[in-house]
Amino acid sequence: MKCFNGMTVICTAEQCNEKFPYNKRMDHLNECKGIYECKFCDAKTQVKDNHKNECIGYLQEKLKKMELLIQKNKETLKKKHDYLDRYNDGYGGYY
Incomplete structure (x- = not known):
């Protein structure tokens, strides 16, 4: 349009x-x-x-985008966990 x-x-x-x-x-x-x-x-x-x-091609494209988003979120979450692990190593635990 x-x-x-x-x-x-x-x-x-x-x-x-x-x-x-x-x-x-x-x-x-x-x-x-x-x-x-x-x-x-x-x-x-x-x-x-x-x-x-009902288009298989459209649904496959949408699935690819969702998988990329999930992967990106996993990487971000891992970075946050790695940061917290390094931060807490010197202090003996969470406060």
């Missing part, structure tokens, strides 16, 4: 290009008869079908 004149939006789905107010964009998605090509699996579906919830 592209903004047009600040408050109007144009749907960029194939066979649609309808203009509507910005605050009605979610209503339009539920009734859009346009077609879009999924960038994760190259399937062509109607916008209103909400293909994203």
